[in-house]
Amino acid sequence: MNFFSSIDSAQVVRLMHPEGITNLSRRRFLSFGAGAVVLGALLPDIPRRAFAAVPNAGPVKPGTRVPAFLLIGKDNSVKLLSPFVEGGQGISTGQAQIVGEELDVNPSRFVVECAPPGPDYAVVGGIRMTGGSFSTRSSYDVLRRMGATARDMFIRAAASRLGVAPASLTTEDGVVIHAASGRRVPYGDIAAEALALEPAENVPLRDPATFRYIRKPMPRLDARDKSTGKAIYAIDQKVDGMLYAAVQHAPHLGTEPENLANEAAVKAMPGVHSVHKLPGAVAVTADSWFRARKAVETLEVRWTQPTPTGFGSVAADYSSGGLLAALKASSGSGISAEQAGDVEAAFASATKVIEAEYDAPYLAHAQLEPPSTIARFNADGTLELWMPNQMPELFQLFASQTAGIPQDRVIIHSPILGGFFGRHFTYGPGNPFPQAILLAKATGKPVKVLWSREEEFKRDALRPLSFSRFSAALDKNGKPVAIKVRTVGEGPLGRYFGEAVAGPADSSAVEGLVEKPYAIPNRSMELVKFPHPVTIAFWRSVGHSMNDYFYEGFFDEMADAGGQDPYALRLELLGDTPRHLNLLRTVGELSGGWKRGPYASADGKRARGVSMASPFGSETATIAEVSLADGQVKVHNLWIAFDPGSIVNPAIVKSQVESAAALGLSATLFEELVYADGVRQSSNFDSYPILARDHMPAVHVEIVESGAPMGGVGEPGLPGIGPAVVNAVAALTGNHVRSLPLAKATFGSR
Amino acid sequence: MAGINVNGRDFEVAAEPDTPLLWVLRDTLGMTGTKYGCGVAMCGACTVLIDGQATRSCQFPLESVGQSRITTIESIEEDEIGRKVVDAWVDIQVPQCGYCQSGQVMAATSLLKQNPHPTDADIADAMTNLCRCGTYNRIADAIRQVAAG
Structure with missing residues (x-):
């Protein structure tokens, strides 16, 4: 009863625009206008239908058809159908501000929903996704224009209704006003005729100096x-007549259920409807989820023997320790990710050479909402799905393949996400929707699959375990004149989107190691590709999540080896980059003036570390203050200067930086998903500790608007945290920690 | 059938005695404001008040409910302290993804009902719910705001 062939990973490849993912890729593309063209040229085998869900819709210019975005009620209510899914990053509010500013409707009156699949919403350089800290910066101009175009339509419709010239009309919070006669026409009174008008080209945009909503907190x-339990997530959805399903996943990825010893007894359990074998899992459907879960966990399953490690299968002897050893031992030849100057000559004439190996573990997303999906086949032959997702059209494509029906027969609902951090892309066995579709097909009823926390820990896609070897050459003054990095591993961009998008040296594996702002004249960064057998993931800040720790941690090793203060050395090497210099000085001042320590405090010695990072088009400078308690690291303060170029909502930007800092600290201190004997060793928050209140430091954020092109906001606060903390630990203990998390080690101060 | 009182209303529930209160609330009574996060009473997303005491409902079986009065997030604004907590949560802009916040609001309400002026140590002791968005500082700020009246 193995209904489906597993999702072909090749199908996942090349569906997402590279600009969403990394700096490196972003910089290859000069404008969004060119983006769609470049995408098509670069990726001829893209399943274009993923982005053309409306049959016979003809060519649609995304972001231009006003009725696809705005629903105006007779009561003058405003609903915005957003291209993006809200997962805590505040995108719904930001979109309302952008559209409301130009539409002239107070954003606080907006209701925002994630739009269904459709070509109108492919506003991220020609495709649609929520991710890469890319939503606002990619759609800002398009949605401003859409709002302004809509306002113009309301003015023209009111002019016609009132028999006056459009130029004699103004607007005020959703009302067209004819000042000369005092007449007022609410948008809701003329919505039908306004939205039927042909949109005008080149409607002027509001002068930013007059903004009422954009740039306001x-x-x-x-x-x-969200404070009263009324927000509805995927897990809260219910449809009439649905069965609840719980699953038990194979302990080894790639194995299948062979035999169910007690199937009859389980079928007889209270409320149980049916028992199913699925690819890599068994499932029970029942009249409540608790009954389904109890039953499925009672099933005695014999699984097939684990196969040798391969893509999508994990062998019985696989371990994360073994993988790290293999990465370290690799003698494979590298692909150049960055090259400058004459590295070998610089090393040959160095006064001092230092070397260090850095690694970081597999990480789970551990978002608080466990994944779920409701699948319902409707009488008209359509399949309707309610599920957490960051790319509705891509999920629609894969769902249609699983169900064996045309893509335009799949209806997707994209509820708000109970945290995502990169969790809700299509990760093959890492998503529950194929199970829901198969179970709905098999039972003839709507089915809601919910993964228990334990089953989520078995199948969540993981931030890749990563390894880099550094060496640096110092001159007679103790200044670094050359740096070499050899990274061995794999990034998610290359895994899922291929070399055409990720570049020969997968940008998601090397971002944070390349394009650093420091004036070190001789540089050689190379990537040795080494695929992981596990399902790897985008995880908040992707390659930056470990690489900025590696590089900035090693930077302090260079500083110490050369007898330099790490803050002063950064200032010196930032010589001619005013944006970075300003940010580093800003964070210094924010922290009360740079002091490395150790210095005395009421609760023992403390010390500080500094770091810089350039993630997702934004810039950060971070200072951390730490002490030791019972041999473990305690972080007291994080000071973060953050420059995203320009902003839409300073309050949301600040809260995103706070949130990213907390997740970065969680990973630095505690998080590690270990494989032993081919099996993940974490099954819940007891075996995968995440940051709790007792380790939350004070977080001080200063936003710097340099006026540079708008960068990302959701992820960039994260990468600087690890190195700032680790560098502070080095200042306190003399120990430069080269492997995370810090909880693995016990420290004593020097 | 078991009788339980939720938010001042009596319900008859057909479920096994070992069914966690969480699933009775969510799947039987359709009150989905109380969230499932871990199922092992670690994360606190499922926190409800049982006779005014913050309790993790994912590990609280139906058979233990008895005559206790259960308060969930759905009726929290009917409670004077609960309403102030919600107002502070909005004012301080605590929620991000929001998934843990029902439980956080319940835990904060329980704390403030028993201890109207908690110290930072009291807040640390009482507020052990996990938040993956890291809103811990704003949660504490909101509690302090309510305590300050």
């Missing part, structure tokens, strides 16, 4: 619903 639209 507007409250989030969803704060009250």
Whole structure:
């Protein structure tokens, strides 16, 4: 009863625009206008239908058809159908601000929903996704223009209704006003005729000097619903007549259920409807989820023997320690990710050479909402799905393949996400929707699959375990004149989107190691590709999540080896980059003036570390203050200067930096998903500790708007945290920690 | 059938005695404001008040409910302290993804009902719910705001 062939990973390849993912890729593309063209040229085998869900829709210019975005009620209510899914990053509020500013409707009156699949929403350089800290910066201009175009339509419709010239009309919070006669026409009264008008080209945009909403710290639209239990996530959805399903996943990825010893007894358990074998899993459907879960966990399953390690299968002897050893031992030849100057000559004439190996573990997303999906086959032959996702059209494509029906027969609902951090892309066995589709097909009823926390830990896609070897050449003054990095591993961009998008040296594996702002004249960074057998993931800040720790941690080793203060050395090497210099000085001042320590405090010695990072088009400078308690690291303060170029909502930007800092600290201190004997050793928050209140430091954020092109906001606060903390630990203990998390080690101060 | 009182209303529930209160609330009674996060009473997303005491409902079996009065997030604004907590949560802009916040609001309400002026140590002791968005500092700020009246 093995209904489906597993998702072909090749199908996942080349569906997402590279600009969403990394700096490196972003910089290859000069404008969004060119983006769609370049995408098509670069990736001829893209399943274009993923982005053309409306049959016979003809060519649609994304972001231009006003009725696809705005629903205006007779009561003058405004609903915005957003290209993006809200997962805590505040995108719904930001989109309302951008559109509301130009539409002239107070954003606080907006209701924002994630739009269904459709070509109108492919506003991220020609495709649609929520990720890569890319939503606002990619759609800002398009959605401003859409709002302004809509306002113009309301003015023209009112002019016609009132029999006056459009130029004699103004607007005020959703009302067209004819000042000469005092007449007022609410948008809701003329919505039908306004939205039927042909949109005008080149409607002028509002002068930013007159902005009322953009750049203002507007409250989030969803704060009250989220504080009163009224916000509805995928897990909260219910449809009539649905069965609840729980699953038990194979302990080894790639093995299959062979035999169910007690199937009859389980079928007889209270409320149980049916028992199923699925690819890599068994499932029970029942009239409540608790009954389904109890039953499926009672099933005595014999699984097939683990196969040798391969893509999508994990062998019985696989271990994360073994993989790290293999990465370290690799003698494979590298692909150049960055090359400058004459590295060998610089090393040959060096006064001092230092070397270090850095590694970071597999990480789980551990978002608080466990994944779920409801699948329902409707009488008209359509398949309707309610599921967490960051790319509705891509999920629609894969769902259609699983169900064996045309893509345009799949209806996708994209509820708000109970945290995502990169969790809700298509990760093959890492998503529950194929199971829901198969179970709905098999039972003839709507089915809601919910993964228990334990089953989520078995199948969550993981931030790759990573390894880099550094060496540096110092001159007679103790200044670094050359740096070499050899990275061995794999990034998610190359895994899922191929070399055409990720580049020969997978940008998601090397970002944070390359394009650093420091004036070290001789540089050689190379990537040795080494595939992981496990399902790897995008995880908040992707390659930056470990690489900035590696590089900035090694930077302090270079400083110490040369007898330099790490803050002063950074200032010196930032010589001619005013944006970075300003940011580093800003964080110094924010922290009360740079002091490395150790210095005395009421609760023992403390010390500070500094780091810089350039993630997702934004820039950060971070200082951490730490002490030791019972041999473990305690972080007291994080100071972060953050320059995303320009912003939409300073309050949301600040809260995103706070949130990214917390996740970065969680990974630095505690997180590690270990494989032993081919099996993940974490099954819940007891065996995968995440940051709790007792380790949350004070976080001080200063936003710097340099006026540079708008960068990302959701992820960039994260990468600087690890190195700032580790560098502070080095200042306190003399120990430069080269392997995370810090909880693995016990420290004593020097 | 078991009788339980939730938010001042009596319900008859057909479920096994070992069914966690969480699943009775969510799947039987359709009150989905109380969240499932870990199922092992670690994360606190499922926190409800049982006779005013913050309790993790994922490990609280139906058979233990008895005559206790259960308060969930759905009725939290009917409670004077609960309403102030919600207002502070909105004012301080605590939620991000929001998934843990039902449980956080319940835990904060329980704390403030028993201890109207908690110290930072009291807050640390009472507020052990996990938040993957890391909103811990804002949660503490919101509690302090309510305590300050």
